[in-house]
Amino acid sequence: MNSYPKIGIRPTIDGRQGGVRESLEEKTMDMAEAAKALIENTLRYADGTPVQCVLASRTIGGRGDAGIVQEEFMGHNIIATLSVTPSWCYGTETMDLEPNTIKAIWGFNGTERPGAVYLAAAMSGYAQKGYPAFKIYGHDVQDLDDNSIPEDVKEKILTFAKGAIAIGQMKGKSYVNIGASSMGIAGSQVDSNFFKDYLGMPVEFVDMTEILRRITLGIYDPEEYETALRWIKDNCREGLDINKGKDFPEVITKSKVVPADKDWEFIAKQAIIIRDILFGNKRLADIGWEEESHGHNAIAGGFQGQRQWTDWLPNGDFTEAIMASTFDWNGTRPVTAFATENDTLNGVSMLLGTLLTNKAPIFSDVRTYWSPEAVERVTGKKPTGKAKNGFLHLINSGASALDGTAAARDEQGNRSMKEFWNMTQADQEACLAETDWCRANYEYFRGGGFSSHFKTAAELPVTLIRMNLVRGVGPSLQIAEGYTVVLDDDVHKILDERTDRTWPTTWFAPNLGMAGFETTYDVMNHWGSNHCAFVQGHIGADLITMASMLRIPVVLHNVPSEKIFRPSMFDGFGTKNLEAADFEACEKLGPFYKN
Numbered sequence: 001m002n003s004y005p006k007i008g009i010r011p012t013i014d015g016r017q018g019g020v021r022e023s024l025e026e027k028t029m030d031m032a033e034a035a036k037a038l039i040e041n042t043l044r045y046a047d048g049t050p051v052q053c054v055l056a057s058r059t060i061g062g063r064g065d066a067g068i069v070q071e072e073f074m075g076h077n078i079i080a081t082l083s084v085t086p087s088w089c090y091g092t093e094t095m096d097l098e099p100n101t102i103k104a105i106w107g108f109n110g111t112e113r114p115g116a117v118y119l120a121a122a123m124s125g126y127a128q129k130g131y132p133a134f135k136i137y138g139h140d141v142q143d144l145d146d147n148s149i150p151e152d153v154k155e156k157i158l159t160f161a162k163g164a165i166a167i168g169q170m171k172g173k174s175y176v177n178i179g180a181s182s183m184g185i186a187g188s189q190v191d192s193n194f195f196k197d198y199l200g201m202p203v204e205f206v207d208m209t210e211i212l213r214r215i216t217l218g219i220y221d222p223e224e225y226e227t228a229l230r231w232i233k234d235n236c237r238e239g240l241d242i243n244k245g246k247d248f249p250e251v252i253t254k255s256k257v258v259p260a261d262k263d264w265e266f267i268a269k270q271a272i273i274i275r276d277i278l279f280g281n282k283r284l285a286d287i288g289w290e291e292e293s294h295g296h297n298a299i300a301g302g303f304q305g306q307r308q309w310t311d312w313l314p315n316g317d318f319t320e321a322i323m324a325s326t327f328d329w330n331g332t333r334p335v336t337a338f339a340t341e342n343d344t345l346n347g348v349s350m351l352l353g354t355l356l357t358n359k360a361p362i363f364s365d366v367r368t369y370w371s372p373e374a375v376e377r378v379t380g381k382k383p384t385g386k387a388k389n390g391f392l393h394l395i396n397s398g399a400s401a402l403d404g405t406a407a408a409r410d411e412q413g414n415r416s417m418k419e420f421w422n423m424t425q426a427d428q429e430a431c432l433a434e435t436d437w438c439r440a441n442y443e444y445f446r447g448g449g450f451s452s453h454f455k456t457a458a459e460l461p462v463t464l465i466r467m468n469l470v471r472g473v474g475p476s477l478q479i480a481e482g483y484t485v486v487l488d489d490d491v492h493k494i495l496d497e498r499t500d501r502t503w504p505t506t507w508f509a510p511n512l513g514m515a516g517f518e519t520t521y522d523v524m525n526h527w528g529s530n531h532c533a534f535v536q537g538h539i540g541a542d543l544i545t546m547a548s549m550l551r552i553p554v555v556l557h558n559v560p561s562e563k564i565f566r567p568s569m570f571d572g573f574g575t576k577n578l579e580a581a582d583f584e585a586c587e588k589l590g591p592f593y594k595n
């Protein structure tokens with residue numbers, strides 16, 4: 001299939017015929033094959049298909065060969081190129097000079113032939129021409145006949161490829177903005193130019209009344225609706241009803257128009273319809289709704305919910321939670337970055353996280369910093385282990401991917417969050433068993449609905465992500481690596497029940513020690529908004545590389561400096577203060593998708 005974004009592999013060579021070129025042909029092609037195999041055997045697209053590379057049919061010894069290869073790449077949706085070489089080649093005469101690709105060169109670190117010298121020459125050429133390109137060569141010298149890829153080189157090739165493929169998957173796909181601004185949250189007042197210039201994504205605007213129209217006119221697959229409703233009844237256990245016994249004022253009681261015992265029927269339709277709005281559904285054409293069957297070519301979206309909708313209709317918590325999960329009533333399937341409160345910037349944070357990991361993105365409010373002292377005062381117990389320096393309470397207002405239970409098991413039987421294609425029936429059942437669905441708090445949600453309620457019950461490495469827009473700066477990214485922590489049951493209960501006890505909770509302890517991460521309090525204090533997204537794994541380095549490709553500076557992170565991998569020309573902006581250099585390089589280069 002041509003539509004997947006691909007990486008073009010360019011074997012470059014010393015063009016001198018009569019001995020030099022001939023002696024290098026095989027080694028150069030071997031390197032190219034090895035790089036291709038590494039990428040294709042390791043990485044997958046969001047739909048689970050292995051990532052594809054296109055290998056040039058020939059080595060590139062000069063611009064003539066380069067032109068032929070460029071033509072070969074045309075029509076393959078090449079988002080990035082990786083040039084590989086064991087030898088000296090003629091710098092600008094062999095480089096990828098196509099303006100729209102993301103570029104890297106792997107220069108073999110040997111001494112028989114000077115691959116790393118070419119690499120340095122080419123990088124200076126790229127810097128001079130203003131093309132950011134990634135420089136890859138091994139830490140240790142290899143022998144020319146050693147065709148293995150050293151671990152450090154593998155890591156760099158894969159970090160580069162992951163970022164490029166993620167960018168390629170976003171390009172041209174839409175963010176579907178359902179509704180408008182939620183409760184004055186600035187992130188939900190979408191900046192479509194940010195999406196266009198930095199991510200290459202159109203924003204589609206859909207009014208929330210579209211959902212009501214489709215419910216009223218029956219614009220959904222009636223058979224799928226029955227399946228979804230049955231699945232909900234069989235699998236979504238109801239939890240606490242916090243409204244029970246409360247004597248609500250009339251402004252609340254007169255607002256709920258869908259009877260409480262019909263909520264799930266409404267919610268099942270709402271979930272199917274929102275998915276169809278994003279992605280289309282062939283079945284709609286069969287029942288006479290051709291236009292609706294096309295969808296909006298989405299990759300992500302968000303639902304305003306609060307307030308106008310939730311002031312009289314069941315909320316979007318089920319839809320939001322299930323869209324971002326690795327499974328639904330149809331079994332396993334790719335996750336969708338889908339933002340609560342239509343916080344578009346958190347939707348982007350979810351999208352970056354999931355594209356780099358293929359795991360469920362968890363949406364949360366960054367609600368509370370719990371100092372060790374405050375925990376002890378309230379519970380009588382000092383936090384220990386990873387929680388000893390205090391922790392953050394991550395808790396969304398009712399909707400987080402069910403994978404956040406960490407009920408799925410990895411190959412060793414440990415709690416985990418997994419790619420959808422690794423989710424077994426038992427994993428799905430376990431996530432459902434650890435989630436109950438609490439009737440929405442009518443004081444907030446007059447129209448009712450059900451919130452996904454669970455706790456993250458494992459100590460897992462995770463990365464918190466937040467995209468911000470700062471006037472005068474533009475977009476900037478915040479990253480916090482750390483661990484989810486499991487509190488003693490009694491401590492958990494006391495802290496959790498102080499807040500909204502019908503919502504999904506994760507306790508998070510950031511890794512401390514870097515600037516901005518002096519204490520857990522500092523992390524909460526520096527966070528740029530009320531929301532974050534997180535995914536399993538420490539992926540800060542991958543995010544930094546990807547952000548540099550998009551020309552988005554990273555303003556807060558706790559990634560060890562030896563893992564930071566940015567284009568070589570960023571060094572030309574200074575090496576003493578990497579954050580300042582990142583800012584300046586991103587500003588000078590401008591957004592990836594300039595007009």
Ligand SMILES: C[C@H](O)[C@@H](O)[C@@H](O)C(=O)CO
Pocket residue numbers: 306341365396397444530
């Ligand atoms: C129910 C409340 O309005 C919540 O939705 C609110 O605390 C937020 O989540 C704000 O982001």
Ligand SMILES: [Mn+2]
Pocket residue numbers: 340341364365396397530531
């Ligand atoms: Mn919120």
